[in-house]
Amino acid sequence: MPTDLGQIPQYFENIEHLFDIYEVPGDLRSKLLIPHLSEWAKSLIGRLEVKSLDNYDEMKIILLGEFKLTAMEYKTRLARLASVPMKRMYCLPLVCIMSSVIT
Numbered sequence: 001m002p003t004d005l006g007q008i009p010q011y012f013e014n015i016e017h018l019f020d021i022y023e024v025p026g027d028l029r030s031k032l033l034i035p036h037l038s039e040w041a042k043s044l045i046g047r048l049e050v051k052s053l054d055n056y057d058e059m060k061i062i063l064l065g066e067f068k069l070t071a072m073e074y075k076t077r078l079a080r081l082a083s084v085p086m087k088r089m090y091c092l093p094l095v096c097i098m099s100s101v102i103t
Contacts, residue, residue: 001038006077008067012060029056037063 002011019029030053034045044066045052045059052058069077 001036001041003038005067005069005073009064012064026056027054030054030059033059041067 002008015033018024019032024032033056034042034053037045041063044063048059048062052062
């Protein structure tokens with residue numbers, strides 16, 4: 001599992017895509033995911049009931065809810081990307097939009 005919060009939603013999309021390709025049954029998905037979670041994520045799911053741990057979708061919703069980024073964090077990430085010359089022309093319009101929404 002990535003340590004960068006912004007990569008976690010994409011991580012789950014990739015995992016689900018792999019599960020679909022290999023036709024992993026729903027009851028095994030959460031069991032296959034748990035060993036690959038970060039230590040912080042493991043500590044979060046350690047507080048869940050066993051029934052929740054067996055349900056991949058429920059575990060995913062709980063983890064994404066804990067790791068969600070705020071609008072201010074997205075703005076900061078875009079501003080950081082906009083400072084890179086090659087990415088500036090793509091990011092600056094988004095930074096302007098985020099600035100007007102957040103302020």
